[in-house]
Amino acid sequence: MATDQKAGFAQVFPEYENPFVGPEAPDREMIQRCIHCGFCGTSCPTFTLLGNEMDSPRGRIYLMRMVTDGEMAPNETVMKHLDRCLDCRACETACPSGVPYGSLIEAAREGLEKVRKRPLSVRILRRILFRWLLPNRVLLNLAGVATRLYQTTFLRSMVRGLGLLPKKLAELEPMMPEAPPVSSMRALPAEVAAIGEEKYRVAFFGGCIQSTLFGDVNRAAIRALAANGVRVVFPASQTCCGALQAHAGDREAARILARENIDAIDAGGFDAVVLAVSGCGAMLHEYKDLLAEDPVYASRAEAFSEKAMDVTVFLSRIGVREAAHPEPRKIAYHHPCHLFHALKVRKEPLEVLSAIRNVESVPLRESDWCCGSAGSYNLTQTEISMQLLDRKMGHVKDSEAPVVCTGNPGCQIQIAFGARERGMDLRVVHPVVLLDEAYEAEGVYRNATLP
Amino acid sequence: MDSAEFIQKLTDAVGEEFIHTDPVALRTYDCDGLTIYKGIPSAVVLPETTEEVSRIVGICREYRVPLIARGAGTGLSGGATPLPGGVLIVFTRMNKILELDYVNRLARVQPGVVNLHLSRETLPHGFHYAPDPSSQAACTIGGNTAENAGGAHCLKYGMTTNHILEMTVVLPTGEVVHLGADGEDSPGLDLRGFFVGSEGTFAVITELIVRLTPNPESVRTMLACFAQVGDACRTVSDVIAAGAVPAAMELMDRYTIEAVETVVQAGYPKDAEAVLLIELDGLPSSIKPLETLIRDISEKNNCSSFRIAQTEEEREGLWMGRKKAFGAFGVIAPTYYCLDGTVPRSKLAQVLEEFDEISARYNLRITNVFHAGDGSLHPNVLFDDRVPGETERAIECGSEVLRACIRAGGVLSGEHGIGIEKIREMKDQFDEPTLEIMERVRDAIDQDGLMNPGKLIPDEENVFPVALGGAVARMGGGMTK
Numbered sequence: 001m002a003t004d005q006k007a008g009f010a011q012v013f014p015e016y017e018n019p020f021v022g023p024e025a026p027d028r029e030m031i032q033r034c035i036h037c038g039f040c041g042t043s044c045p046t047f048t049l050l051g052n053e054m055d056s057p058r059g060r061i062y063l064m065r066m067v068t069d070g071e072m073a074p075n076e077t078v079m080k081h082l083d084r085c086l087d088c089r090a091c092e093t094a095c096p097s098g099v100p101y102g103s104l105i106e107a108a109r110e111g112l113e114k115v116r117k118r119p120l121s122v123r124i125l126r127r128i129l130f131r132w133l134l135p136n137r138v139l140l141n142l143a144g145v146a147t148r149l150y151q152t153t154f155l156r157s158m159v160r161g162l163g164l165l166p167k168k169l170a171e172l173e174p175m176m177p178e179a180p181p182v183s184s185m186r187a188l189p190a191e192v193a194a195i196g197e198e199k200y201r202v203a204f205f206g207g208c209i210q211s212t213l214f215g216d217v218n219r220a221a222i223r224a225l226a227a228n229g230v231r232v233v234f235p236a237s238q239t240c241c242g243a244l245q246a247h248a249g250d251r252e253a254a255r256i257l258a259r260e261n262i263d264a265i266d267a268g269g270f271d272a273v274v275l276a277v278s279g280c281g282a283m284l285h286e287y288k289d290l291l292a293e294d295p296v297y298a299s300r301a302e303a304f305s306e307k308a309m310d311v312t313v314f315l316s317r318i319g320v321r322e323a324a325h326p327e328p329r330k331i332a333y334h335h336p337c338h339l340f341h342a343l344k345v346r347k348e349p350l351e352v353l354s355a356i357r358n359v360e361s362v363p364l365r366e367s368d369w370c371c372g373s374a375g376s377y378n379l380t381q382t383e384i385s386m387q388l389l390d391r392k393m394g395h396v397k398d399s400e401a402p403v404v405c406t407g408n409p410g411c412q413i414q415i416a417f418g419a420r421e422r423g424m425d426l427r428v429v430h431p432v433v434l435l436d437e438a439y440e441a442e443g444v445y446r447n448a449t450l451p
Numbered sequence: 452m453d454s455a456e457f458i459q460k461l462t463d464a465v466g467e468e469f470i471h472t473d474p475v476a477l478r479t480y481d482c483d484g485l486t487i488y489k490g491i492p493s494a495v496v497l498p499e500t501t502e503e504v505s506r507i508v509g510i511c512r513e514y515r516v517p518l519i520a521r522g523a524g525t526g527l528s529g530g531a532t533p534l535p536g537g538v539l540i541v542f543t544r545m546n547k548i549l550e551l552d553y554v555n556r557l558a559r560v561q562p563g564v565v566n567l568h569l570s571r572e573t574l575p576h577g578f579h580y581a582p583d584p585s586s587q588a589a590c591t592i593g594g595n596t597a598e599n600a601g602g603a604h605c606l607k608y609g610m611t612t613n614h615i616l617e618m619t620v621v622l623p624t625g626e627v628v629h630l631g632a633d634g635e636d637s638p639g640l641d642l643r644g645f646f647v648g649s650e651g652t653f654a655v656i657t658e659l660i661v662r663l664t665p666n667p668e669s670v671r672t673m674l675a676c677f678a679q680v681g682d683a684c685r686t687v688s689d690v691i692a693a694g695a696v697p698a699a700m701e702l703m704d705r706y707t708i709e710a711v712e713t714v715v716q717a718g719y720p721k722d723a724e725a726v727l728l729i730e731l732d733g734l735p736s737s738i739k740p741l742e743t744l745i746r747d748i749s750e751k752n753n754c755s756s757f758r759i760a761q762t763e764e765e766r767e768g769l770w771m772g773r774k775k776a777f778g779a780f781g782v783i784a785p786t787y788y789c790l791d792g793t794v795p796r797s798k799l800a801q802v803l804e805e806f807d808e809i810s811a812r813y814n815l816r817i818t819n820v821f822h823a824g825d826g827s828l829h830p831n832v833l834f835d836d837r838v839p840g841e842t843e844r845a846i847e848c849g850s851e852v853l854r855a856c857i858r859a860g861g862v863l864s865g866e867h868g869i870g871i872e873k874i875r876e877m878k879d880q881f882d883e884p885t886l887e888i889m890e891r892v893r894d895a896i897d898q899d900g901l902m903n904p905g906k907l908i909p910d911e912e913n914v915f916p917v918a919l920g921g922a923v924a925r926m927g928g929g930m931t932k
Contacts (some may be wrong), residue, residue: 033781036486038525039589042565051497051543052471053524059479066478077475094588096778098714 016075019111020068023293024251026107028068033099034061040091040101045370046084049387054081057091057101064108074115082108084384086377087247088337088370102342103289109249130253134208134240135260141185144212148179172379174421177213177413184215188234188451192226195448199229200318203265205275205284205308207409208240214277214409219451220436221276221311227444228321230314232274237264242290243283247375251290258287262300267307276311276432278345278408279375282338284308310339311432312407315355316348323438324357332364332401333431334392334415336408340368349407349431356438364404365395373414385414393418396426403427405434454493457514461496461538464506469497469544480539483524483531484586487788487842488871488915492519492533497544501619501627501657504540508655509625511538517901520651522563522591527789528870530598530650534904534913540655542593548572549658556663557616557633562593562656569661578663581608584866585774593656599648601866603699603773606824607732608664610866612647619658620646623897633660645892650868651903653896667698667732671742672766673759675749676723680704680819682752683725684799687823689748690729691796695741700824701728701773706833707820710779717772718765723755727823728773776820777831784816784833788845792856793865796826805855806830813848815841827865828856846917854879869907871915878909 020026040057041047047056054063060082066072082105089102118126133139150156159165165173188206202225206218222232238261242254261284267273275281285308291301333353339345353361372378372388392415396404404415404426412428419426439445462470471477472494481489493516498504511518518538521531533539542563550559553576558569566587570579583602584590590600595611596618608614617631631643646653677683683702690697703711703726708719719726729745731738746757760766780787794802803819810817813832821829830852834845853863853876863873863880877886889908894900905913 032785035778035781036482037484037586037589037778038523039586039778041523041525041589042568043588047543051541051546052476053479053495053541054471054476062479063475072475072478075475077473081475096714096775097781098778 016073017115018067018070019074019114020064020108024107025111026064026068026104027100030100030104031061031065031068033097034058035097036062037096039096040094043090043094045086045088045090045372045388046384049384050084052081055084057085057095060085061099061101061104064104074112079112079116082112084381086337086370086372086374088374089341090337090368090370093341093368103286106246106249106251109247110251113249126248126250130245130248130250134244135257137187137208137211140208140212144179144185145182147176148182151176151179171382175378175413175417177416180213180216185212186215187236188215188218188222190234190236192222192232192451193449194229194231195226195444197229198231200271201231201233202272202274202314203267203270204232204234205238205241205261205265205273205280206234207275207277207280210277210280210409214412214430217276217409217430217433220430220433221274223445223450224315224432224436224439225274225311226448226450227439228315228318230318233270235265239264241280241283243279244375246283246286246290254283255290255294258290258301259294259297262287262297262304265304267304270307272309272314273304273307274309274311274314276407276430278310278336278339278343279410281308281310282342285343310343310345310348310407312349312352313345315432315435316351320352320355320435321439321444322355322357323435323442323444325359325434325438326441328358328360329403330360330362330401331403331405331434332362332396332399333367334364334371334404334406334411335368336406336411337368337370337374339407349405352435353405353431356434358438359434362399362401364399364401366391367395371411371414371418373408373410375410378414389414389418393422393424397424403429405429405431407431457510457516458494460510461494461507464510465496465498465503469499471495480521480524480533480541483521483526483529485527485529485532485870485872487846487917488529488532490533490535490537490915492539493536495539495541497541499544501621504655504657505621505625505627507538507540508621508623511901512623512625512899515899515901517904518655519903520593520597520655522594523565523586523589525586525590526594526598526868526870527791528598528864528868528872529915530868530870530903530906531594532871532915534915537904542591545657546591551576551663553578553663555633556665557660558663559658559660560592561658562591562596564592566590566592566595573663574666577666579666580614580661581605581664582611582614585777592659592661596647596656596659597649597651598868599866601822601825601827603701603822604730605866606700606822607696607698612644614662614664615643615647615659616662617660618643618646618656620654620656622654623899623902627657631660648868650870650907652893652907653902655902669735669738670698670730670732670766671738671759672728672730672769673742673745673757674719674769675727675729675745675754676720676756677725677727677753678723678755679753680725680803681800682754683727684803684823686727686749686752686754687799688796689752690745691824693744693748695744697729697741697745697824698732699728699730700822702726702819702821702823703728703773703776704819706783706816706818707776710783710818711772711776713782714779715771715775717768719772720756728769773820780818780831780833784835786834786836786842786845787818788832788834788849790830790832790849790852791828791865791867792830792853792861792863793825793827794856794859794861796823798859798861799823799826802828802855802859802861805859806852809848809851809855813844813851815845815848817848817852822865825865826861842917850876871906874905874907874909
């Protein structure tokens with residue numbers, strides 16, 4: 001079948017190799033599942049913004065099908081519209097036929113990388129970022145420290161004042177997240193005992209960017225878990241999850257990292273593999289698909305994926321301990337796409353928030369819409385990303401909440417940037433951090449040894 | 452014709468960003484929700500105002516290029532499928548709600564407004580837009596008007612035409628006219644009624660004033676299960692004969708239950724041959740006696756169980772099964788073809804038996820999920836398009852199903868429209884003089900024959916060939932209205 005396709009393709013488009021063949025290509029059977037009903041359209045942020053069929057999930061699946069069947073060359077127009085996809089997977093929520101759109105678009109992106117002509121500099125940059133920087137804690141922390149230095153000294157005002165950056169970079173520079181103090185980047189302790197009776201034992205997954213920029217969130221999660229009778233183990237040899245790589249078409253890098261993580265964390269020995277970063281969470285759940293063809297790792301990946309769990313899901317399952325927050329606040333909850341649409345985690349973060357007395361959750365319009373961060377989308381498709389952010393910030397403003405809660409570092413960075421740009425006094429925070437503050441204020445942590 | 456000049460003029464009319472002529476882009480517009488017929492347009496334009504639409508229509512007329520309007524492209528009869536080489540006018544940018552007037556209970560909207568988005572805006576104010584096609588989360592009010600769409604709650608509240616008060620349209624000449632009025636009645640010929648459901652063969656809609664309906668005071672949703680489909684059908688006609696008008700009354704057969712339960716677990720019993728999903732709305736005091744009446748009638752017709760949703764969540768679950776039914780067919784068959792013939796309620800049981808006979812003869816499974824209350828059927832022919840000859844067999848099977856509806860005193864289409872899909876059977880439905888008067892009316896309005904040619908009224912010149920093999924995966928896919 002695959003060879004027939006390839007032959008047919010070569011006849012029509014001799015200058016192209018069909019990128020969608022082989023076991024890693026978009027699954028033709030799953031493409032077939034799309035019945036072209038168009039229900040996904042209104043759920044899709046890019047279709048809503050642009051109004052083009054090619055920028056809708058249905059249109060993109062159509063493009064994938066035609067390239068797969070050899071009816072269309074994978075030319076620049078095809079790439080443009082597939083590149084514009086946020087991979088937010090809102091269409092999967094809307095789809096009545098259960099089309100696994102996320103795995104289709106990621107397989108398509110991996111395939112397109114084979115025929116894409118990228119400038120050498122970009123290819124080198126991608127390789128450095130995906131294969132070298134993200135999986136390396138030391139280098140990543142160094143980058144974090146450098147960012148911190150840049151942001152807290154005269155450097156930033158000098159660079160900005162003198163206009164030292166080229167145009168595109170100057171545009172992206174303000175989007176850089178505010179790096180935390182170096183102390184926040186320190187390694188997590190190998191093991192933290194439960195406070196009181198130990199009821200559960202979990203492995204903690206830190207995440208790469210999360211550990212550098214949001215180490216405090218990880219520590220808050222670990223403390224909150226301990227307060228709920230959970231012993232938390234941090235297997236030190238774990239690495240980056242591979243999500244950014246997979247979304248950007250480098251699934252091979254993601255597979256390498258997946259194997260490393262499966263080796264590092266003996267998932268079977270724990271009640272769960274818990275994490276406080278939803279983008280990575282979705283990736284860990286997908287290890288089973290990513291390594292489905294791997295003779296050695298397939299079954300281990302499946303077992304690993306089953307154990308992976310967002311911290312809010314774990315806490316809500318075991319019955320989260322209540323506490324009162326010291327500062328009564330209204331909060332608006334923004335659903336990270338991969339938590340809401342990919343993992344279908346919808347109620348649990350709100351259940352955790354409702355365990356915090358004094359915190360009142362107010363409605364946020366389109367709270368399940370992408371904020372435009374979407375991995376590295378804000379860097380590669382800045383214009384669309386900024387339009388989505390604008391829409392999001394409008395709704396945040398209308399909600400009148402001074403705090404936005406969300407469980408993904410990408411969303412936190414993006415929304416915090418949106419607030420800075422608009423001069424809004426807004427706190428953007430992971431739900432578990434509010435829970436941690438409540439426990440702290442109530443004295444739950446007294447006499448405990450915690451990170 | 453100088454096509455470069457033509458495209459340049461269109462570009463000048465809408466702006467470079469809002470015209471597509473790239474072959475890749477054009478391919479994605481080659482069909483709507485019905486994928487069996489395809490046509491690649493010569494250009495796709497996305498206008499923003501009535502004036503732009505008028506200019507586009509004028510240019511198409513000047514160069515004698517057919518034009519086709521498209522909302523969300525969710526239609527199931529091929530209404531928005533372009534005649535090859537035609538210009539497709541897409542309304543995704545004309546999606547603004549222009550005015551909400553709760554005192555006079557009306558809304559002024561652009562045609563690209565998504566059906567459900569209007570209700571979402573008005574619900575907190577105590578109103579909604581009543582016609583609710585199953586595709587309401589995606590389909591547009593302009594498309595609904597062109598097709599005179601129905602929906603589950605149209606049993607009580609009426610079809611789209613009952614909710615369109617005034618429409619602004621661009622005539623084939625490029626002239627802009629307003630039909631109807633924003634009140635209950637308008638003097639002169641009822642051209643509004645005439646244009647609703649004309650499937651884009653008269654004019655292009657660019658603005659609408661629609662009726663807003665007060666939200667019901669309360670709602671009760673129930674599920675009656677039966678061991679015989681005939682018993683369920685008799686329950687439907689008995690309920691209506693007893694004088695009750697539920698807000699909705701939906702029937703799903705065994706195959707549908709199987710598919711739905713596999714995908715969404717709506718809580719329908721898997722051993723039932725048919726379930727009726729019934730919704731009542733109104734004042735609680737008026738609902739109670741109706742509820743008793745319906746329960747009694749169901750029991751008289753041997754219903755095996757009767758359940759009333761106790762919570763909003765349970766109610767949503769029951770509806771979820773119905774709304775996702777069509778998508779769920781993907782689980783029990785590779786391909787299906789959804790029809791929408793309508794028969795008198797009293798003939799439901801008889802017609803369903805006839806479908807069984809047709810199904811056996813063609814050796815293709817036919818499933819049923821439909822608006823039973825108004826006899827609006829949705830028989831679905833399940834087949835595998837990868838088996839040579841099976842697509843053609845499914846089309847023939849579908850055609851026979853439609854003719855069975857007509858023989859029972861019914862009509863070809865309850866709500867999806869004729870489009871390309873049922874154009875062949877128009878000759879079974881109407882006699883020569885009736886078809887001729889329709890044709891004469893159309894020709895009087897569209898003198899050059901440029902408005903959505905090949906749709907609705909049989910037309911020997913513009914016949915869409917069936918697109919077989921290759922990229923064609925499914926036909927009549929998606930949810931029904």
